[in-house]
Amino acid sequence: MSTRGARRFVADLLAGRRPRSFRAQDTDIEELRAAITLRASRPGSAAPRAEFVTDLHQRLAAELAAEQTQAPQETPQPPAPFGRGMDGTRRRLVAATSIAAAAAAVGAAVDHTLTSRNPAQNNPGGQQTLIPNTGEWRTVSTSANLTEGGVQSFDLGTVIGFVARTDGTLRAVSGVCTHLGCRLALNAPAQRLDCPCHNTSFALNGTLLRYQLAVPPPALPQLEVRETQGMVQVYTPPGPVA
């Protein structure tokens, strides 16, 4: 027997009203689903009202306009703390109306992981350093293998990237393109990282070298890297549970 809430939900649907909330029981669910399926198949019901389409268009235009007017006040803050810096970036990118697009689900997740924490050493180029909430030093190479001018890729399960020794300094960067999350490939002769998707390339230190997109993607996030007892290690989240 369905509950009173479920019966009222169906009655609302049939009356063309917005169904009211209630705490549904497990036993209600199948009937509600059936009621929705039947109701949604009603001839002439599935298309949106022209009025709604127009109204929502105006709302979206207003949202965009609001973002654009805020952008100029926020952009001139170079080493901004995470919240504002990221906001500013977002706004500027949205403001460039040449665009519209999207991080695919993967891209969005990566974006969040790589930028949601911000370290003290946020450099003016907008390049961020990935410092996970919970991390550990994990070995990606040995000092002997990574000599001057050397580059090595690593895949630690949670993070992929490249570590390079240039002018005596070790640097590690993410191996995921900041545009839509494709995996970068090392182009050894050119000493750069190429994205297989949209002709985007990054230098070994993560700075953007070339792109074909309407808006330049951000530099690659850096990872903390150290050399200890002949091991080259980066600071990353612990490995995924097998």
Added chain:
Amino acid sequence: MHVVSGEFYPDWEAVYRDNVDRVYRLMFAKVGNRADAEDLTAEVFLAALRPLRVSASVAEVRAYLVATARTVLAGYWRQRLGHEVTRLSDDEELESPPADTAVSGEAAGRAAAVLAELPELYRRILVLRFLKSCSVREAAAALGVSVGYAKVLQHRALRRAAQLLEVNE
């Protein structure tokens, strides 16, 4: 406007024009009422607006809208009933609006299949109430039964349809 997958949208307005109808249909098929379908469609576009970044292909934009719609719908049910009554599956796509009819293809197909399997009286009460939007009184008159019995009939028919739908899933 005619856009095919693999192409790129020139601006956000093109994204909106090309997809608002599709997103609305997707939502309507999952909530069955206009007010909520409109609110959810608005929520999808308002949420998708911010992450809109550099150019992505039409297919990527649509995949992103569906992913957003999935999250929005799940939040709606969690808040309304505490249960995910309907969900957008992983392989859900923004299908083209049917050219000659205003019916949501997928929902109509499943509903028709279930109705066809029901006993005559059950099918008729559901068609009268859900598809033709008759009142209980009108439906009772059409079937030649009392109003009280029409209510009982509707309830039983819906429960039977629900069982068939689960089997057909």
